[in-house]
Amino acid sequence: MQPSAVPDLAHTRTRPVHWLATAAAMAGVVALAGLFQPDGATANQPERKATTAAPDPADVRLPLECPGTVGVVTGKAIGDLDGDGGQESVVxxxxxxxxxxxxAGIYVLNRAKDGQPRVVATLLTPADGLSVSDLAVRDGAVRATLLGYSSPDVPTCCPDEQEQVSWKWRGGAFVRTVQGQSDTAAM
Structure with a gap:
């Protein structure tokens, strides 16, 4: 068997003119691709209110009556409670x-149409005689641990009862659920 002759491939040697022609061709392809873009997306998206910053409790007068002393905010949680895309503050x-x-009291703050913060719901009043710990907003619900007293003989420093509660916005009102019990409405 005889070795095959290798043809002369002189035309395959690159010269600067070849690189210049290749670059020009690629630039033409990219420019042409830029002219043919797909149409914009037209899927219907549900209208949502633009996310707004949660109200600052310092900008709102809370419905506390503190003769001879001042009211203090002891906890704050933020989240969208009514599903409108805006953030509410719970304090x-x-x-x-x-x-x-x-x-303590638990208050839900939102913004009025003019953007001013306001109290939109009172979930717990100080008149209920309970303290609050572990305040959070999760999955569109306000969750808290309420601390209370089994009798008037228990010192006020040391609550001896606790219950886990949550409030969820349903049908135009906050509905309270106690762990292990049924729902009750709160305004």
Whole structure:
């Protein structure tokens, strides 16, 4: 068998003119591709309110009556409670008693149409005689641990009862659920 003759491939040697022609061709392809773009997406998207910043409790007068002392915010949680895309603030507040475990309130803050923050719901009032711990907003619900007393003989420093509760927006009201019990509405 004889070795095959290798043809002369002089035309395959690259010269600067070949690179210049290749670059020009590629630039033409890229420019042409830029002219033919797909149409914009036209799928119907549900209209949602633009996400707004949660109201600052310092900008709102909370419905606390603290004769001889001031009210203090002791906890804050943020989330979208009504599904409109805007953020609500949930705050716990109490009168600054200086000692013991003064009763607290839980308030939901939102913005009015003019953008001003306001209290839109009271979930717990200080008149209920309970303290609050572990405030959070999860899955569109306000969750808290409420601390209370089994009798008037229990010192106010040391609540001896606790219950896990949550409030969820349903049918135009916040509905309270106690762990292991049925729902009750709160306004």
């Amino acid at each position: 716990t507040a109490r009168c600054n008693a200086g000692s013991g475990s003064p009763p």
